[in-house]
Amino acid sequence: MSSKPLILIVDDEPDVLLTLRVILEASGFEPALAADGETALRRIDAEDPDLVLLDIMMPVLDGWFVLAELAGRSERPKVIVCSAKSADADRARAHDLGADAYVVKPWDPEELVQTIRDVLARRPHGRLRV
Amino acid sequence: MDVIPTEIRERIQYEARVAGVSDDTGISIESVERRRVQIWIVAGFLVVALCAAFAVASLNAGIAGRGWFQPGVLQLALVALAVGFCAYAFEKEVHLHRLSRLLVDERVLSSALSKRLQQHSALMAAGKALNSVLDLDEVLDVILASALDMLRADAGSVMLLEGDDALRVVAVRGSELGRNARVEIGTSIAGQVASTREPLIVNGPVDEEGFPGRRPRNDAPDSAMCVPLQHRGHLLGVLNISSSGPRVFDEYDLQLLSLFAEPVAASIAKAGLYEAEHAHVAELLEADRLRSQFVASVSHELRTPITSIRGAVAASRIASEHSQRMDLLDVMERQARRLADMVEEMLTAAKLERSESMPLLRRVDLSALVRMAALDSQVAGRPVDVAVPESCEARADPESVRRIVGNLVENAHKYGAPPVRIALQPDGDQVVLSVVDSGSGVPASEREKIFDRFYRSDTTGQKPGVGLGLPIVRGLAEACGGSVWVEDSPEGGAAFRVTLRTRAVEDQEVAGV
Numbered sequence: 001m002s003s004k005p006l007i008l009i010v011d012d013e014p015d016v017l018l019t020l021r022v023i024l025e026a027s028g029f030e031p032a033l034a035a036d037g038e039t040a041l042r043r044i045d046a047e048d049p050d051l052v053l054l055d056i057m058m059p060v061l062d063g064w065f066v067l068a069e070l071a072g073r074s075e076r077p078k079v080i081v082c083s084a085k086s087a088d089a090d091r092a093r094a095h096d097l098g099a100d101a102y103v104v105k106p107w108d109p110e111e112l113v114q115t116i117r118d119v120l121a122r123r124p125h126g127r128l129r130v
Numbered sequence: 131m132d133v134i135p136t137e138i139r140e141r142i143q144y145e146a147r148v149a150g151v152s153d154d155t156g157i158s159i160e161s162v163e164r165r166r167v168q169i170w171i172v173a174g175f176l177v178v179a180l181c182a183a184f185a186v187a188s189l190n191a192g193i194a195g196r197g198w199f200q201p202g203v204l205q206l207a208l209v210a211l212a213v214g215f216c217a218y219a220f221e222k223e224v225h226l227h228r229l230s231r232l233l234v235d236e237r238v239l240s241s242a243l244s245k246r247l248q249q250h251s252a253l254m255a256a257g258k259a260l261n262s263v264l265d266l267d268e269v270l271d272v273i274l275a276s277a278l279d280m281l282r283a284d285a286g287s288v289m290l291l292e293g294d295d296a297l298r299v300v301a302v303r304g305s306e307l308g309r310n311a312r313v314e315i316g317t318s319i320a321g322q323v324a325s326t327r328e329p330l331i332v333n334g335p336v337d338e339e340g341f342p343g344r345r346p347r348n349d350a351p352d353s354a355m356c357v358p359l360q361h362r363g364h365l366l367g368v369l370n371i372s373s374s375g376p377r378v379f380d381e382y383d384l385q386l387l388s389l390f391a392e393p394v395a396a397s398i399a400k401a402g403l404y405e406a407e408h409a410h411v412a413e414l415l416e417a418d419r420l421r422s423q424f425v426a427s428v429s430h431e432l433r434t435p436i437t438s439i440r441g442a443v444a445a446s447r448i449a450s451e452h453s454q455r456m457d458l459l460d461v462m463e464r465q466a467r468r469l470a471d472m473v474e475e476m477l478t479a480a481k482l483e484r485s486e487s488m489p490l491l492r493r494v495d496l497s498a499l500v501r502m503a504a505l506d507s508q509v510a511g512r513p514v515d516v517a518v519p520e521s522c523e524a525r526a527d528p529e530s531v532r533r534i535v536g537n538l539v540e541n542a543h544k545y546g547a548p549p550v551r552i553a554l555q556p557d558g559d560q561v562v563l564s565v566v567d568s569g570s571g572v573p574a575s576e577r578e579k580i581f582d583r584f585y586r587s588d589t590t591g592q593k594p595g596v597g598l599g600l601p602i603v604r605g606l607a608e609a610c611g612g613s614v615w616v617e618d619s620p621e622g623g624a625a626f627r628v629t630l631r632t633r634a635v636e637d638q639e640v641a642g643v
Contacts, residue, residue, distance in 0.1 A: 013434060015461040019441035022458060026448040057430075084433035087426075106437035109444035 004030040005120055008049040010040040010066070012058040020053065027113045037061025041069060049077050051120055056083040067097035078119050082107060138239065142232045149225035159233050166226050173219040180212040249386055252280035257393045266401040270301035273369065273394050278303060280390065281383055283371045285351065289313060289320050290367035297324055297367060319356050320368045327365060329357040331384045353378045357387050359395040366395050420584035427586070427596040431472060435465035479583065479598045482605030489527030489609050496522045496531065496561055496630065500552055503535035512543045518554040524561045524630040530606040537599040538626050542567035545587065546624050560612070563628040566619045577616050
């Protein structure tokens with residue numbers, strides 16, 4: 001077992017997955033990848049990540065579906081939504097579905113890593129304000 | 131209209147005063163008759179009395195008298211008195227006779243005036259009602275209700291001009307005439323009125339020869355009128371009114387209906403303008419909505435590659451392995467190209483909108499171009515089956531053809547489903563390029579909209595894009611002198627067809643095309 005926090009990166013853009021993987025690895029995290037909502041839920045069940053970086057607009061099952069699915073669970077990982085959608089309505093919807101933070105693309109890599117650390121430092125499984 | 135009754139009233143008052151008719155309870159034919167009876171009773175009574183006095187005077191002719199009381203003088207005086215009183219009664223009778231005639235005239239005029247006032251007030255009420263509504267259906271309803279009420283008619287209809295040669299029934303009341311029925315101009319009663327623009331009245335059975343094309347009706351009216359509806363010299367349609375009962379229309383009714391037709395035509399024109407304006411506003415709102423959606427889509431589409439590039443730059447600084455850094459450089463290159471393509475697409479759309487930089491058309495081998503474009507798509511991860519002849523010539527711009535094929539294949543993969551096929555089919559002076567997918571096809575209601583700028587059939591925002599791919603295809607196809615449309619493929623799925631010319635337009639004109 002690794003002591004590094006396991007971060008599941010969920011995004012349908014291969015280049016975003018590749019980039020984030022390098023950044024998170026270099027920042028001391030253990031990255032795992034999913035390119036759609038269905039794979040994400042499967043990997044969450046199998047690997048119990050500490051945090052999920054979740055894109056919204058994805059094929060098969062989108063980020064909203066994944067958030068709603070996780071919201072109904074008593075045990076769930078922390079979630080940071082990373083989306084190009086910047087409307088207040090989307091932020092509010094993510095908050096209502098239990099997201100721990102909302103980061104709008106294009107994100108600053110350093111700020112994103114800091115946000116991940118902040119969210120991980122919060123008490124586990126608590127629903128925190130976005 | 132008001133002068134005649136006033137003048138008559140003054141004469142009536144004068145004659146009544148002279149004839150001694152009291153106007154305490156109003157001067158009427160009855161009061162004139164009473165006065166006449168009074169005068170003749172008094173006249174008769176006096177004549178009888180004078181005759182009796184004359185007889186008494188004659189019986190006493192032997193009695194000698196003095197002065198005025200001599201019998202001869204008395205008799206003369208009695209005769210003179212009787213004659214004078216008869217002259218007085220006769221003079222009164224002359225005035226009473228005039229008074230009777232004037233009263234009858236006044237009654238006739240009052241009745242006519244009252245009828246006219248009623249019709250005017252009905253016209254005004256109808257005008258007010260017409261002004262209070264803007265919706266065409268409501269306007270037509272008010273028109274028919276007002277016309278039937280004003281003319282005490284049983285049935286009516288409004289027909290509006292459709293094209294240049296026909297009338298279409300748009301509103302009906304009390305008639306078996308079907309809404310949407312069509313009448314050719316020049317035929318039937320309404321068609322003739324539309325042709326001559328003259329109001330028409332028909333009483334009794336209709337002369338079939340006089341109105342060729344008239345359809346026999348079970349509820350043929352006994353009396354009917356038809357007036358043209360014209361606004362600023364333009365014919366809009368006709369208004370029909372009919373009666374099947376004892377009510378028979380006359381020229382005066384026709385004149386009234388013609389008067390009514392003027393505000394009616396203005397209201398119909400106004401309602402038409404209102405509808406056009408309404409549609410225009412809806413179009414503007416839709417264009418505004420599409421623009422907002424475009425801005426949202428563009429910002430989303432731009433953010434995605436920028437995210438990758440910024441992330442890759444940051445990651446390459448901290449990447450520990452050479453191979454990782456090479457991968458990240460590839461990411462930067464791919465995403466920079468993606469951004470450039472997107473900017474290029476928007477510039478192309480803007481140029482096509484302003485009809486700038488029309489492509490230079492030249493003779494090209496469409497088969498070779500299609501094969502190359504298909505290869506590009508293949509490399510971009512969008513496989514496509516190509517079924518084209520060995521060579522197929524057309525007049526087009528090679529870059530435009532490449533983009534047309536590329537955009538259609540991308541669209542087929544995004545909104546349809548694989549496998550995607552491309553085919554070329556020569557057809558006379560043109561070639562039809564088809565891109566067919568295996569998806570569920572495009573609903574008929576969206577087949578034109580999908581070529582509008584910024585329109586996106588995906589309302590969930592799940593599919594990337596800004597709504598410019600197909601408008602660019604249409605713009606480029608038209609710039610090459612061709613066209614594009616979508617239909618259902620016989621095997622299912624959507625079939626996008628693009629026509630391109632095989633010869634220059636001027637060559638086709640020379641050949642008599």
